[in-house]
Amino acid sequence: MRRARALDKSVMRTIKLSKVFTLLESGPVVLVTTHDGKRPNVMTISWTMVLDFTPRFAITTGAWNYSYKALRKTRECVIAIPTVDMLDAVVGVGTCSGSDTDKFAKFGLTPLPGQVVEAPLIKECLANIECRVVEIIRRYDIVVLDAVVAHRSSSLRKIRTLHAVGDGTFIVDGRRLDRRRQMKGKIPEGV
Amino acid sequence: MRRARALDKSVMRTIKLSKVFTLLESGPVVLVTTHDGKRPNVMTISWTMVLDFTPRFAITTGAWNYSYKALRKTRECVIAIPTVDMLDAVVGVGTCSGSDTDKFAKFGLTPLPGQVVEAPLIKECLANIECRVVEIIRRYDIVVLDAVVAHRSSSLRKIRTLHAVGDGTFIVDGRRLDRRRQMKGKIPEGV
DSSP: OOOOOOOOTTTEEEEOGGGTHHHHTTOOOEEEEEEOSSOEEEEEEOOEEEEETTTEEEEEOOTTSTHHHHHHHHOEEEEEEOOGGGHHHHHHHHTSOTTTOOHHHHTTOOEEOOSSSSSOEETTSSEEEEEEEEEEETTTTEEEEEEEEEEEESSOOSOOOEEEOSSSEEEEEEEEEEOTTTTGGGSOTTO | OOOOOOOOTTTEEEEOGGGTHHHHTTOOOEEEEEEOSSOEEEEEEOOEEEEETTTEEEEEOOTTSTHHHHHHHHOEEEEEEOOGGGHHHHHHHHTSOTTTOOHHHHTTOOEEOOSSSSSOEETTSSEEEEEEEEEEETTTTEEEEEEEEEEEESSOOSOOOEEEOSSSEEEEEEEEEEOTTTTGGGSOTTO
16 A cells, blocks of 8 residues: 555544445535546546445446446545535536536646545545545446545534435435434444 | 225325425435335445436345335335434334344334335324335445335424435535526426
8 A cells, every 4th residue: 555645634524434434325426536647537426325334335336427437447436425406416527528618627626645545535525535546346237345544524513414305305314313322233333 | 007095195295206306316315214024124225326307216125124025025115215203213214124123113113004014103203105116236235116105294394304325414405595497407307
């Protein structure tokens, strides 16, 4: 593994790997960045799943996404969690192609160097998870990812995320209900 | 395939298969029922993913769930979508085992015969998806499911769902934002 780059702590702070699965478990729509060696790119994905607390994730993608080629070639990506204020960027990124569009410029997203992978972090997002591809299960277009390091925004706090319904509407996070006491025995250590 | 049973339309109505992925795409916590030939059982799962509009889904589960044995044996289950009012049942189901507990009785869930599979529907849920196992990818504990028929509650309308965060808290659906116009080209037919 290449030596890790340092990140500006006024912009992003490290999240413990043991907590990273909690960024995806609620099912937010995410932005997935790649870098093909020449240019960065980004796609919108709502088909994601936690696989393990290690943390390991799955996403569903395939040749219908231009980013897929870079993902297969480099075996790296960043999963970025957008805020509710980023809805139009999320929709825009999901409805054009990196083959003919610089989506970062077009949708006002700021790419920042990651600590370990070449795929960029997105400054405006709540959190960014640097991932390596473990395996691509071609039969189902499932990409299995391991998080290697993750970062949360230093400035954004208690900002809500978006959940794609799949019919062109999006649900915003509402109130949060606490059942930590009842679930005590089920929550892994370090969460 | 066995002849389909009729369902009482005052309780549940059929959902078109082309729309079923929209029940899971936003990432709600779900209840998964099974029937081992003797008794029904139910587990709480928040690790789910849409794989295709057909509709095909993945869930992550394994030998740590008592239900897994019945799922492997019968290769059938029902994915039920609970409402926000069912939070304590969702948490209760997720923190005890069907090996020594009748969870339907304990948490006030009413099992109803499904149309095709032996695993029961849950009357109190917003929707129930009858599924068959396509494949179990043991290496990652991913269970690939095909929906065969699905039902929505005839009485519950615009009821919110729950999203598990994984730390013992749950996010309730908030407001819904409409980007159908912008996403027109991306929404499959029949949704």
